[in-house]
Amino acid sequence: MAQDDPPDEWSTRERLMWEAYRSGEWCEDVPELRGTALRHLLVTAPSPHRGCQARLWLRGAHITGELDLAEVTVAGSVRLDRCSFDATPRLDNAHLDAAFELRACTMPGLSLVGARVAHECEITACTVTGTVDLRSLTVGNRLSLTDTALHPPHGKAALDAQSVEVGEDFWASALDCTGAVLLNSARIQDVLVLRGTRISGDAGLRAPELTVGGGLFMDSGFTGTGQINLYGASIGGSIRMEDCQLAGPGTGPGAYALLMCAAEVGGDIWSGHGLVVHGPVILSDTSVRGSVFFKGARFDVSSTMPSTDAALNASRLRVGGDLNCRDGFIAQGMINLRDSRFGGSALFEGAELNALNGQPALNANGVETGGALLCTGFTVHGRISLINVTVRSRVCLDDAVLDTPADESALSFLGSSTATLSLRMREAPAGVIDLRHSKIGLLEDAPAAWPTGMILDGAAYDSLHPALPARERLPWLGRDPAGFVPQPYEQLAATYRRQGQDADARAVLVARHRRMRRTLPPPARLWSLLQDATVGYGYRPLRAVWLLLCLLTTGTACFAVWPPMAVGDGTPPPFQPAIYTLDLLLPLVDLGQERSYAPSGMMQWSAVALIGTGWLLATTVAAGATRVLRRN
Template identity: 50%
Template sequence: MWRQYRRGGWCDAGEVGADAVRSLLLSAPAPEDGQSARLHLRGARITGALDLADATIGVPVRMHRCSFEGPLVLRGARLDAVEFVGCDVPGLVATGAATAREAKIVDCTVAGTLDLRAFRAGAWLSLDGSRLEALPGRPAMDAESLSVEQGMSANGLRCGGAVHFNSASVQEYLSFRGARLLGPEARLRAPELVVGGSLHLDRGFVNEGPINLYRASIGGSLHIEDATLTGHGTGRGQTALGLVCATVDGNLQAGEGVRVSGCIDLRDTQIRGTVNLDGARAINRHGPAVKAFRVQVGGDLHARDGFVAVGALELSGARIGGSLQLDGADLTGHEGIAIRARNLVVGARIDCSGGFIARGTVWLSSAAVGSRISFTGAAILTSEGEDALILRRAGAPELSLRLHEAPVGCVDLSFARFGVLRDDPATWSPVLVLDGLQYDALPGNADIAERLPWLMRDPAGFVPQPYEQLAAQYHRIGRDADARRVLLTKQRRLRATLPLPHRLWGLLQDLVIGYGYLPRRAVWLLVLLLTLGAAVFSVHHPSPVGDGPYPAFNAPLYTLDLLIPLTDLGQDRFYAADGPLQWLAVLLICAGWLLATVAATSANRVLRRN
């Protein structure tokens, strides 16, 4: 061993005492001329405990397929480079140790905690293919405050317990591709982790416990494709993926092949790129599947193409710079809520079309969307008496509500504001709340015969504003007759809510002049009374009154003088009906006053509105 050390060659040793190895490294002989000293052991069995605590070793140490009888202690050591490949170690303690160059613990089996607390790797660190078996109550790996100057890979790592990366720092990438954290104590704890590049938890990564990345900073993307994550609850440190108050400068890739049992928690996290959940499955039967309150996404948030969630999708207060795309998603809510996204801000569009299914309420109240909200072909499945879609106080240039089928639950559009409202009468909910809804256009399907029933589905009964809004829409497109019909319907429905005297007065206005919206009705009534009076008085002339002289009697003018109040056509001052004709005259005078009063009232209402 000493001879090969001086030559820098490999030593195929059998059994070697730990003290001999320690003595060699601490009392290193000079290398042979023209050689570089190295400790290269292959296939050795090292008896005793190899304790190199606080040692300074200036040569590379490489051990392949070696077995250690006792733990390997590197606490506080200063090393050039270390490489353990295929070794069996009952425990490895490297707390506070540092290497000037790379450190490799590859394809090794460590029975006990791999202790890398405050360990510093001057180049890269590799744990690929190693197997870590934790002792009861202890983590499989403890790398708190670990520092790696370049990248770190733990691809194919097998851990029978928890992995701690609290406050660790890796300057380039950190990869756990194909790693498996198994057992009842399995978890990945990495609060305040700093990774300069991307973090990979993909390509068959399995974690049977929660992942805690609270306040982590990831300079690249977070990759979780083809991974299986399991959480224990929805509290802090219990979620399947806890990326809370974190920063991701790239994308969050958690799409095809991702299987999550538990909650994905993205609260208060900033993701400057895109969030991709396309094709993922997130199952949480005890709470939200995705909890992303106040998350900030610079690009799009995709959850399409077979994305399945059992548990609510929580996006209240989220800000998405691009689009929220849920087309083809299948959501089954928790406690009746499929999507809760109050005060959501989306720069482009919300797309819930193309086979989107929500089994529970879709709650988008006060959402602000830059382009369009689309539910074309979507199905929202709720029970009678529940809310299906809540867009209260939401706003967007366009809303498409051409659903696959009419929802049973209530659709609430109260106080929302849309530029274009596209819907289909065949898919209207039987319960529609339209109070305060504003829109600029109803393209293609604004037929008055269909729209009037649209206004009569509010569970609160009669609400005037939707009638005024629809009438204004018809005025804008030049359909004044339809606008008057809407306003007339509004007055008739209002009448049903008034006390009896007001209802009677309203009924009279309706019969006489249609509340001012059917003025021809008053004209025809006037013509009818004029014809009746002229016919009767032409046959039975009224008697002259006064001293004369008398103008020639004219039956039509006399009838008009009785019918029109506050006018003088020179007839009723000189002639007076007597006998039974008096009752006809009284009828004409009363009808004239009623007609004038009703017409004035209705005209005043119309003029005030316009």
């Protein structure tokens, strides 16, 4: 038998395949072929007819027995269209120097473990009732599993492509899998496309340490009912998840819907409207060079996770641009952004956040943004925690609704700093807003939306808007659940003083002492009342002047009618009622009248009253003046 002739025992139909291979034409009139005949053809590789290219293009054949091409080198391209297999084709460690294509084929499985395909490897519109095993497969150009249905036995993986290497794109759009898809440590030079793919089963998509040079597309109807594991993945371009539905399996620790911890994304994460996730989404320690868009997305752990897991756990997330959760974003469960960094802004305008199991609705403790934190018009059922936050631009809660029970925390802005904090909410929160030890450039609010409880101890701000007079702003300071705290009064007074409103500053400081008076024991309270009545705690010194004038006038009139008697052996100076009264009123001042004349009868008690009043008045004035000078 010549090398270019088929074996003698081959059937007529198998000989037709032989000749079609040599001429490079489609072989379509062979309904049934042996797998061993196919192997012999590809191993023997007869030379092509003159002017032709040898290749196996086979259509509509049923392959009986096993097609075993393990460790075989195939020179020409292999394309099988609408063929069926009795057994799993095996090409483990095979070398295919051209393209390999299975289109609309039916088979119980497929094994290409360790194989090398120089050009395209396409498994398109096929139906596989077992596992497609592509572990360590190397493809020079494109790898495609588009429109393929993989339905392995229960508990088996549908697609095992661990450590696969693809020189260009990996297309698996409209893939229908009822088992796990494994892409552990896979390396794809360009894009990974999973548009419209359906993955069911608890195992889901496992792709830890996945490397994609371009983008990852899980959009256009992508559905995953198991866990999507992208731990440590490196995506050079963007991740797109529009019109995507994810449902994590079961309950309990570790049962997530999407895990993308410690990942790197060179572009954006796009979701937009249509992203619905039932189960936790974990983006902790991930770095995104662009922005993260969750506009109109819905994250829900209310039914699938009755534990304390967050709906979105993005702690220590690093984003070069914005975090965009605008336009109808809904979360049933906590949004955890703890210690995250955003080069742009964090946007929650028009969002709705719902806390579960006593957790915060939004936990952004330690967050830093290069732009703003905008929560305009959003609704929160639960508390917001913004402790130790640094926002370069503004924190805005205008037209927001903070729904928390009375006396519970609605917003904690403890130890945080921002250029502008705007609290012009749609309605007054029943809960407490805590601004302790915060640093704010401009604090904007609306009297109609002042919360029932507000903690301002240690808060520092440069200015307030609207610029209300002190009598209208003072009720704002009396809402601390702990009662009287002096620092907020000092801060408000300092703000008025910087703006040149000294009268308002004094009114605030007087109100501070009056409020503090309620906390003092009775003797100190009486002394405080005396300082208030006489000199306004040192901030209203004209009161002392008028009081002195009144006492001086009264005393002068009385002593003019009932003059005292001269005392002593010498000649007393002429009696002057006004000077005598002034000598009684001013302690430590000797005008010569008091020691030269002594009143008698009822006028003695008048003199004692003037002396005592003078001492009290002088002491009060000195205390008030000392307090003002110390503050200045």
